[in-house]
Amino acid sequence: GQQLNQSPQSMFIQEGEDVSMNCTSSSIFNTWLWYKQDPGEGPVLLIALYKAGELTSNGRLTAQFGITRKDSFLNISASIPSDVGIYFCAGPLYSGGGADGLTFGKGTHLIIQP
Amino acid sequence: DGGITQSPKYLFRKEGQNVTLSCEQNLNHDAMYWYRQDPGQGLRLIYYSQIVNDFQKGDIAEGYSVSREKKESFPLTVTSAQKNPTAFYLCASSFLPQETQYFGPGTRLLVL
Numbered sequence: 351g352q353q354l355n356q357s358p359q360s361m362f363i364q365e366g367e368d369v370s371m372n373c374t375s376s377s378i379f380n381t382w383l384w385y386k387q388d389p390g391e392g393p394v395l396l397i398a399l400y401k402a403g404e405l406t407s408n409g410r411l412t413a414q415f416g417i418t419r420k421d422s423f424l425n426i427s428a429s430i431p432s433d434v435g436i437y438f439c440a441g442p443l444y445s446g447g448g449a450d451g452l453t454f455g456k457g458t459h460l461i462i463q464p
Numbered sequence: 465d466g467g468i469t470q471s472p473k474y475l476f477r478k479e480g481q482n483v484t485l486s487c488e489q490n491l492n493h494d495a496m497y498w499y500r501q502d503p504g505q506g507l508r509l510i511y512y513s514q515i516v517n518d519f520q521k522g523d524i525a526e527g528y529s530v531s532r533e534k535k536e537s538f539p540l541t542v543t544s545a546q547k548n549p550t551a552f553y554l555c556a557s558s559f560l561p562q563e564t565q566y567f568g569p570g571t572r573l574l575v576l
Contacts, residue, residue: 351509351523381563392468392554392567393507442563443509443523449561451497451522454506 351443352377356455364463369426371458373439382422383440384413393438434462468568470555475573477542477549485540485571487555494560496538500524501552513538514560542573550575
């Protein structure tokens with residue numbers, strides 16, 4: 351299956367700061383998904399991207415589908431304590447599409463210092 | 465209250481024992497999926513099913529088995545052949561042909 355490289359692995363930031371993380375692949379993706387996972391819970395879908403160059407917002411979160419179709423970015427503006435958690439990017443595991451399952455990056459662990 | 469439920473929250477397995485993890489959804493989703501998550505890692509696909517009475521292996525299917533007798537249910541059995549079963553198991557579902565998947569709360573399996 352296809353693999354994703356996500357960075358940074360962890361981030362230590364002050365409350366109120368903006369956050370940026372990214373995900374890259376060696377192959378072309380037709381869909382990029384961003385999830386957030388709290389400790390001991392299942393991932394929650396934040397943003398779904400379906401078109402190269404697409405920029406989509408969800409409140410303070412903004413994600414972009416890279417123009418090369420091999421990367422995606424997630425930005426969080428004015429971070430607050432409840433933003434703490436692990437953020438995962440995901441895309442189709444196989445070239446046939448995500449209905450056959452997803453592949454995930456290893457996650458970016460966001461830690462916010464008050 | 466619509467959603468995906470997994471039970472139990474925690475499960476303990478003895479050596480050589482098979483255990484079954486439950487996953488139920490009332491979202492009328494077509495497809496269901498099982499993923500495994502190890503500490504510091506992303507999720508890896510074990511099995512998936514797009515239609516009742518049919519399922520496909522994912523990347524790490526060895527030592528696991530599934531069934532899909534009803535649209536809303538997709539139980540996962542961790543067999544004694546799975547040598548390293550300790551992990552967090554997540555069930556997901558989606559409408560077809562959509563690629564966005566929604567996850568349950570997970571079951572943590574520990575080996576005694």
